[in-house]
Amino acid sequence: MGEIDPDALLPNDHVKSAVKEGEVTQLSRGATNRYAEEGDTFELDDETFAVVDVEERTLGELTDEDARREGSADLESYRERMVAVHGSDFEWDGTSEIVSYRFERR
Numbered sequence: 001m002g003e004i005d006p007d008a009l010l011p012n013d014h015v016k017s018a019v020k021e022g023e024v025t026q027l028s029r030g031a032t033n034r035y036a037e038e039g040d041t042f043e044l045d046d047e048t049f050a051v052v053d054v055e056e057r058t059l060g061e062l063t064d065e066d067a068r069r070e071g072s073a074d075l076e077s078y079r080e081r082m083v084a085v086h087g088s089d090f091e092w093d094g095t096s097e098i099v100s101y102r103f104e105r106r
Contacts, residue, residue, distance in 0.1 A: 001037065001038075001039035001040060001073050001078075002040055002041075003040070003041050003042065004035075004036050004040045004041070004042050004045075004051075005042065006042040006043065006049075008035050008036070008053075009027065009035045009036050009101060010027065010042075010080045011028075011029075011040065013046035015027065016044055018071050019044060019049065019103070020044050020045060020047065022030055022105070023071045024069070024070060024071040024102070025069045025102060025103060025104065026066060026069035026070050026101065026102045027055060027100070027101050027103075028062065028066070028069060028070065028098045028099065028100040028101070029063075029098060029099055029101070030053070030096075030097070030098060030099075031056060031099050032037055034099065035099070035101065036051045036054065036101050037051065038051055038052065038053060038054045039051065040099060041106070042103075047105060047106075048105070048106040049077055049103045049104065049105055049106065050106050051101055051102070051103045052102060052104050053100075053101070053102040054099060054100070054101055054102075055099065055102075056096055056097065056098075056099050057095060057098060057099075057100060058065055058093050058094060058100060059092060059093060059095075059096045060094025060095060060096065062068055062075060062098075062100075063075065066100065067080075069102065079092050
C-alpha cells in the first residue's frame with residue numbers, strides 16, 4: 001500500500017480527465033503487468049484517489065456494469081472502443097487475462 005504515479009495506471013490524458021470528472025471509476029489492463037495494489041493512492045490535480053479493489057479476471061467476465069465504470073454505455077460499446085483504441089491488431093478474446101482496478105475519490 002503506497003502512493004503510485006497516476007501515469008503508471010492511467011494510460012493517457014483523456015482517461016485522467018474522465019477519472020477527475022467521475023466518468024471512469026475502473027480501468028482494466030492486460031495482466032502482464034501489475035499497475036497498482038488495493039490500498040494504493042494516486043493524485044490528480046491535488047485530489048487523492050484510492051484503489052479500492054484489484055481483481056484478476058478475463059475479458060469474458062466483464063459485465064455491462066464494468067463497462068459503465070470504465071466510461072462506456074454497455075459492454076458492446078466498451079468492446080468497440082477497445083478495438084478502436086488498440087487498432088486492428090487487437091482481438092477481443094474472452095479468455096484474455098486482465099486485471100481490473102477500481103478506485104474512488106477520497
